[in-house]
Amino acid sequence: MSRTIIVSNRLPTKILRTENTLTFQPSEGGLATGLGSIYRQDGNVWVGWPGLFVESEEEEQHVRQELEADSMAPVFLTEAEIHDFYEGFSNSTLWPTFHYFTQFATYEQSHWEAYVAVNEKFCQAVLEMAGPDDTIWVHDYQLLLLPEMLRRARPDCTIGFFLHIPFPSHELIRVLPWRNELLQGMLGADLIGFHTYGYMRHFLSAVSQLLGLNSQNGQLQTPTRTVLVDAFPMGIDYDRYAQAAASEAALAHEAEYREALRTTRVILSIDRLDYTKGIAQRLRAFEVLLQRYPEWAERVSLIMVVVPSRDQVAQYASLKEEIDEIVGRINAQYRTIYWTPIHYFYRSFPLEELAALYRIAEVALVTPMRDGMNLVAKEFIASKADQRGVLILSERAGAARELSDALIINPTDTGQLAEAMHDALVMPEEEQMQRMAAMQALVQQYNVFSWTKLFMDRLSYAKIKQLTLATETLDTSTTTQLVTEYQAAERRLLLLDYDGTLAGFNTNPQRARPDEEMLLLLQRLAENPRNRVVVISGRDRTTLQNWLGHLPIDFIAEHGVWLRRAGEEWTLFQTLRNDWKTEIRPILELYVSRTAGSFIEDKEYSLVWHYRRADAELSAMRARELVSHLTFLASNTDLQVMEGNKVIEIKNAGINKGTAASRWVAEYEPDFIVAIGDDRTDEDTFGAMPPEAYTIKVGSAPRSLARFHVRGTTDVRQLLRKLL
Numbered sequence: 096m097s098r099t100i101i102v103s104n105r106l107p108t109k110i111l112r113t114e115n116t117l118t119f120q121p122s123e124g125g126l127a128t129g130l131g132s133i134y135r136q137d138g139n140v141w142v143g144w145p146g147l148f149v150e151s152e153e154e155e156q157h158v159r160q161e162l163e164a165d166s167m168a169p170v171f172l173t174e175a176e177i178h179d180f181y182e183g184f185s186n187s188t189l190w191p192t193f194h195y196f197t198q199f200a201t202y203e204q205s206h207w208e209a210y211v212a213v214n215e216k217f218c219q220a221v222l223e224m225a226g227p228d229d230t231i232w233v234h235d236y237q238l239l240l241l242p243e244m245l246r247r248a249r250p251d252c253t254i255g256f257f258l259h260i261p262f263p264s265h266e267l268i269r270v271l272p273w274r275n276e277l278l279q280g281m282l283g284a285d286l287i288g289f290h291t292y293g294y295m296r297h298f299l300s301a302v303s304q305l306l307g308l309n310s311q312n313g314q315l316q317t318p319t320r321t322v323l324v325d326a327f328p329m330g331i332d333y334d335r336y337a338q339a340a341a342s343e344a345a346l347a348h349e350a351e352y353r354e355a356l357r358t359t360r361v362i363l364s365i366d367r368l369d370y371t372k373g374i375a376q377r378l379r380a381f382e383v384l385l386q387r388y389p390e391w392a393e394r395v396s397l398i399m400v401v402v403p404s405r406d407q408v409a410q411y412a413s414l415k416e417e418i419d420e421i422v423g424r425i426n427a428q429y430r431t432i433y434w435t436p437i438h439y440f441y442r443s444f445p446l447e448e449l450a451a452l453y454r455i456a457e458v459a460l461v462t463p464m465r466d467g468m469n470l471v472a473k474e475f476i477a478s479k480a481d482q483r484g485v486l487i488l489s490e491r492a493g494a495a496r497e498l499s500d501a502l503i504i505n506p507t508d509t510g511q512l513a514e515a516m517h518d519a520l521v522m523p524e525e526e527q528m529q530r531m532a533a534m535q536a537l538v539q540q541y542n543v544f545s546w547t548k549l550f551m552d553r554l555s556y557a558k559i560k561q562l563t564l565a566t567e568t569l570d571t572s573t574t575t576q577l578v579t580e581y582q583a584a585e586r587r588l589l590l591l592d593y594d595g596t597l598a599g600f601n602t603n604p605q606r607a608r609p610d611e612e613m614l615l616l617l618q619r620l621a622e623n624p625r626n627r628v629v630v631i632s633g634r635d636r637t638t639l640q641n642w643l644g645h646l647p648i649d650f651i652a653e654h655g656v657w658l659r660r661a662g663e664e665w666t667l668f669q670t671l672r673n674d675w676k677t678e679i680r681p682i683l684e685l686y687v688s689r690t691a692g693s694f695i696e697d698k699e700y701s702l703v704w705h706y707r708r709a710d711a712e713l714s715a716m717r718a719r720e721l722v723s724h725l726t727f728l729a730s731n732t733d734l735q736v737m738e739g740n741k742v743i744e745i746k747n748a749g750i751n752k753g754t755a756a757s758r759w760v761a762e763y764e765p766d767f768i769v770a771i772g773d774d775r776t777d778e779d780t781f782g783a784m785p786p787e788a789y790t791i792k793v794g795s796a797p798r799s800l801a802r803f804h805v806r807g808t809t810d811v812r813q814l815l816r817k818l819l
């Protein structure tokens with residue numbers, strides 16, 4: 096039976112050692128609490144770290160058995176690994192960078208090496224248990240390399256990846272020395288999910304700017320596969336929190352707290368200790384509230400739960416000291432015999448006590464500087480059976496994209512936050528209920544179960560999409576078949592595109608000169624009297640002549656405008672005009688001046704706007720604009736607009752690589768054809784070939800007319816070598 100293997104750094108159960116006994120208890124943190132409700136279904140299993148350093152093999156065995164009985168498989172980490180991988184790379188490099196706190200980020204090579212090694216450790220653990228039909232669902236920033244590692248070991252397996260923290264602007268990602276490896280690691284997945292569309296947009300932009308990979312509607316083309324990218328705002332187990340809040344135990348705790356607090360009204364804040372959560376700023380805002388509105392003294396208290404977290408990381412330890420200091424100062428200044436302004440707890444609470452806190456609070460303060468989602472906000476909403484209560488929510492929490500009925504604030508604006516607290520305390524009940532009802536409907540419907548289903552459905556869709564889009568890979572057996580047919584044939588035609596096929600791309604096209612090996616390969620292939628080798632390119636004839644003209648090969652240049660048979664003169668495909676250039680060139684010049692890095696190539700019978708060196712997003716936008724502008728001008732003329740790989744070309748209509756290549760097929764009457772190309776313009780060649788021809792697309796091949804695809808220029812070289 097197929098099942099889902101959830102993989103995250105932390106398991107939903109953590110194990111504590113007190114003297115000689117081990118205690119198993121629920122982990123804190125949104126990932127563990129959120130997914131805690133789903134992993135036990137359908138034979139699923141959760142792979143992760145149990146938070147314990149085992150001291151003997153027997154202990155390891157015992158822990159493994161206990162966890163296995165509850166559908167978990169532990170990955171044990173050593174103290175050194177936790178230091179370098181968890182506290183180091185995960186929480187001192189990635190966490191601050193992804194939350195826009197680069198001033199706290201460190202860049203240690205040894206931490207990176209530990210990160211790679213621990214991701215490999217997780218990879219081994221997953222591979223040991225994953226069957227061919229299992230779905231692997233990798234979670235979060237601690238395991239960014241894992242999808243690609245798994246993909247290398249199991250090319251066909253189904254892998255989903257979800258990032259629980261923000262994905263920041265490309266400007267922050269580019270600071271990381273290991274940025275490309277991290278992005279490549281994520282791209283091993285079939286589906287990559289984020290909490291919000293904003294994070295998804297940043298990711299696609301980073302992938303485009305740093306790896307040069309394009310996407311359309313969240314569909315990303317890597318050299319080998321189509322990867323889907325989408326936004327899935329995570330929900331909570333609504334009923335669990337609603338039921339906990341209605342439980343006898345929660346009511347009893349609430350009664351206790353009420354008795355102790357007497358008539359004091361309650362503002363609540365609950366977070367892990369983290370500088371991203373805006374705890375210090377929130378305390379200052381509470382102080383501003385007491386200064387601006389002295390009438391709240393003795394009438395309102397802040398109950399603040401801070402759950403210990405990552406306290407071995409220096410920034411967390413100093414934040415703890417800062418919070419202690421601010422709480423001490425405010426309490427010392429405002430406290431009376433009858434009233435404590437801030438009730439501060441530095442520990443975690445069991446579910447029923449948390450539920451009682453959610454119940455008793457009239458206002459919840461969720462005011463992070465940055466937060467992937469924030470589940471506390473949603474748990475507060477689920478706990479409010481009587482719909483009274485106000486949520487104050489930071490605009491920089493992922494949850495703010497959904498919970499627009501909260502009072503949305505900028506967490507750095509302490510004045511605004513203090514006013515929001517006042518507004519919340521005086522908000523009429525009717526308005527509270529209206530806002531709360533709307534948020535409850537949303538949080539109840541988009542819960543963690545619907546979130547999981549949506550993700551899993553989309554992951555299946557990603558797999559189907561890959562199958563329908565992909566052309567067949569030119570694997571060992573099809574290559575053997577190709578070579579066998581080639582060897583048996585008498586009249587072979589080899590149509591080879593140049594850029595992206597024979598040669599790799601260079602940001603300066605004039606630098607993509609042929610290397611010695613390519614020249615030798617073409618020479619030797621063309622020397623065989625049974626072969627006709629044609630380089631079929633969009634390049635101008637002068638460049639092709641200079642680079643390859645001494646070889647005994649044929650040429651189709653400028654996408655079919657100029658033709659040359661080996662040893663003969665260049666001829667035009669048909670009579671052409673180029674008087675149109677005077678009108679079109681100024682338009683292209685306008686786009687060059689508006690798009691830094693782009694330039695014009697003036698060929699004999701065409702004009703080309705190149706944008707490979709320009710900013711990816713800006714030039715993609717300009718390219719759309721230019722195509723529609725040129726297409727409008729070209730209508731009712733004999734001109735055509737062609738889109739290639741980061742180029743837009745305008746030229747005489749009716750001529751393309753396909754029409755030119757057909758002339759070779761008709762004249763030469765080959766009994767074997769191989770046509771290789773990487774570009775939109777090579778599709779014309781593929782489309783013009785008879786069905787038995789070996790048409791090969793270089794790179795991933797959504798909607799290609801080619802029968803096969805290979806990954807890149809290295810594979811092309813290998814294939815040509817095999818033909819010799």
Ligand SMILES: O=P(O)(O)OC[C@H]1O[C@H](O[C@H]2O[C@H](CO)[C@@H](O)[C@H](O)[C@H]2O)[C@H](O)[C@@H](O)[C@@H]1O
Pocket residue numbers: 105123124125126127129235236259260329367404405466467468469470
């Ligand atoms: O495992 P820890 O180092 O103790 O940290 C706890 C978790 O913190 C982060 O939670 C995130 O996930 C939540 C659910 O999606 C989300 O609401 C929150 O905004 C995130 O910060 C972290 O991403 C997890 O990996 C940690 O386990």
Ligand SMILES: O=c1ccn([C@@H]2O[C@H](COP(=O)(O)OP(=O)(O)O)[C@@H](O)[C@H]2O)c(=O)[nH]1
Pocket residue numbers: 122123124125126128129365366367400402442443444445449468469470471472474
């Ligand atoms: O004493 C506590 C306080 C909080 N939490 C839980 O910790 C999670 C915090 O998740 P959130 O998404 O708000 O932030 P994260 O800590 O993951 O960054 C929530 O589910 C809380 O219920 C907990 O288990 N024990």
